[in-house]
Amino acid sequence: MQKYSIFSLVKNAFSNHEKWDLAWKDPSPKKEYDVIIIGGGGHGLATAYYLAKEHNITNVAIIEKGWIGGGNVGRNTTIIRSNYMHDDNALFSEFGMNLWRRMSQDLNYNVMFSPRGIINLAHSDAQMNTYARRGNSMRLNGIDAVLLNREQVKEIIPMADFSDNVRFPIFGGLMQPSAGTARHDAVAWGYARQADSMGVDIIQNCEVIGFDVSAGKVKGIRTSRGDIKAKKIGLCVAGSTNILAEKLNMTLPIETHLLQACVSEPVKPVLDKVVTFGAGHFYISQSDKGEMVMGGDLDGYNSYAQRGNLPTLQHVLTEGIAMMPFLSKLKMLRTWGGIMDMSMDGSPIIDKTHIEGLYLNCGWCYGGFKATPASGWTFAHTIAQDRVHELNAGYSLNRFSTGYLLDEKGLGTKTWIS
Amino acid sequence: MLYIKCPHCGMRSQNEFSYGGDASIKRPELGKETSNKEWDDFVYNRKSPRGKHWELWQHLSGCRQWIKVERDTATHEIFNTLKANEDIST
Numbered sequence: 001m002q003k004y005s006i007f008s009l010v011k012n013a014f015s016n017h018e019k020w021d022l023a024w025k026d027p028s029p030k031k032e033y034d035v036i037i038i039g040g041g042g043h044g045l046a047t048a049y050y051l052a053k054e055h056n057i058t059n060v061a062i063i064e065k066g067w068i069g070g071g072n073v074g075r076n077t078t079i080i081r082s083n084y085m086h087d088d089n090a091l092f093s094e095f096g097m098n099l100w101r102r103m104s105q106d107l108n109y110n111v112m113f114s115p116r117g118i119i120n121l122a123h124s125d126a127q128m129n130t131y132a133r134r135g136n137s138m139r140l141n142g143i144d145a146v147l148l149n150r151e152q153v154k155e156i157i158p159m160a161d162f163s164d165n166v167r168f169p170i171f172g173g174l175m176q177p178s179a180g181t182a183r184h185d186a187v188a189w190g191y192a193r194q195a196d197s198m199g200v201d202i203i204q205n206c207e208v209i210g211f212d213v214s215a216g217k218v219k220g221i222r223t224s225r226g227d228i229k230a231k232k233i234g235l236c237v238a239g240s241t242n243i244l245a246e247k248l249n250m251t252l253p254i255e256t257h258l259l260q261a262c263v264s265e266p267v268k269p270v271l272d273k274v275v276t277f278g279a280g281h282f283y284i285s286q287s288d289k290g291e292m293v294m295g296g297d298l299d300g301y302n303s304y305a306q307r308g309n310l311p312t313l314q315h316v317l318t319e320g321i322a323m324m325p326f327l328s329k330l331k332m333l334r335t336w337g338g339i340m341d342m343s344m345d346g347s348p349i350i351d352k353t354h355i356e357g358l359y360l361n362c363g364w365c366y367g368g369f370k371a372t373p374a375s376g377w378t379f380a381h382t383i384a385q386d387r388v389h390e391l392n393a394g395y396s397l398n399r400f401s402t403g404y405l406l407d408e409k410g411l412g413t414k415t416w417i418s
Numbered sequence: 419m420l421y422i423k424c425p426h427c428g429m430r431s432q433n434e435f436s437y438g439g440d441a442s443i444k445r446p447e448l449g450k451e452t453s454n455k456e457w458d459d460f461v462y463n464r465k466s467p468r469g470k471h472w473e474l475w476q477h478l479s480g481c482r483q484w485i486k487v488e489r490d491t492a493t494h495e496i497f498n499t500l501k502a503n504e505d506i507s508t
Contacts, residue, residue, distance in 0.1 A: 256491070309420070
């Protein structure tokens with residue numbers, strides 16, 4: 001594989017950049033693989049990469065219905081963080097933070113990781129107490145957390161509304177200085193390029209039609225490009241998990257919902273942190289191009305539409321303007337939607353299933369992008385070793401029936417309001 | 419924007435309604451022996467189909483009645499609405 005560097009850039013400049021190698025191939029599916037990963041998004045590509053890199057399993061195919069990186073890894077608001085209270089979430093996410101920190105070097109691909117910090121705003125004394133508790137929990141797990149008072153927040157984000165007569169005055173906030181953002185498409189492409197170079201077949205425009213399961217064991221899949229055999233199959237299809245589960249006669253603790261995001265016209269640098277509104281659901285950061293990147297609530301009812309409705313967008317942006325009034329002056333550049341696996345406790349599932357050789361990676365709710373490397377790493381381990389790693393032991397499928405829920409927000413089973 | 423025909427009030431905009439999830443889920447019968455699997459299915463497991471989906475909505479800013487709506491989860495087309503006590507199969 002061609003190494004990307006300043007030298008290769010200069011060298012290729014002499015040939016008008018017409019002689020770069022393709023970043024990944026476009027192979028036809030073979031008859032059989034050791035492992036098939038269904039879903040060529042961030043998590044699927046990362047899983048294939050770590051299967052090859054950490055476990056020397058390279059006879060792997062990624063089966064993607066559309067094109068790689070066309071789902072939620074290309075539709076998110078690029079936020080990376082590990083500001084969780086519960087141990088299972090915190091340790092998993094912080095493990096991921098360490099992978100993020102060296103990802104550009106590992107993948108030889110600039111993912112533009114930008115640890116600019118995230119601030120969760122608090123709007124009452126009670127919320128400050130909750131944040132103090134969460135911050136302490138984070139620090140006990142080795143994650144950086146700083147509790148900010150009103151004046152400290154004002155120093156960092158003076159453009160927020162600090163006037164006295166607002167409905168939700170800013171009391172302070174909880175900051176994770178090491179959180180940040182990354183270039184989402186580059187993450188997908190970086191993993192794809194490395195996985196391909198180690199022998200993984202990335203098969204696009206190939207839809208899974210069914211599964212070949214006999215005697216409780218998975219034998220292969222049926223696709224729009226023919227049958228493919230494999231003893232181990234991993235599902236990484238957030239948003240479409242319920243559709244594939246139906247083909248397996250499985251009913252999962254997941255509903256599919258739509259989440260919108262939007263960007264404004266680009267403006268000069270104004271915001272160098274990720275900021276979330278504490279009295280509702282709204283988050284904002286500024287991209288390198290200058291666009292304000294914003295998101296918030298789900299549309300609020302089961303949806304596979306991949307496009308959003310205006311009432312929700314209006315609601316979300318109303319919160320944004322309440323937090324940062326200058327946003328009302330900006331023109332909207334783009335809005336889009338992606339479909340989420342909303343799990344019943346707001347936490348993901350990375351586990352084996354009752355079918356031997358079938359592994360499940362789903363239920364990422366709002367937090368799929370930041371989990372990409374840790375999800376791929378632990379899912380690869382789970383598939384390769386046929387047992388869960390201690391990092392994803394809390395993300396079991398049977399935690400719902402056994403009562404070991406991982407309910408970070410304590411919102412219960414109404415996925416559409418979480 | 420969805421427009422939902424409330425069986426009590428007529429056609430109204432989605433803004434007046436709040437969502438209540440899958441309407442086909444039935445609570446295990448009272449007084450009967452119920453397995454863990456049945457409780458698990460009732461509380462947590464959902465089909466969440468792509469296509470026709472019967473779901474509960476509440477006409478919160480209207481008559482405040484709960485209703486059942488048959489909607490396509492991919493196209494958002496609404497086929498049918500029922501009062502809460504009407505059976506889906508009818």
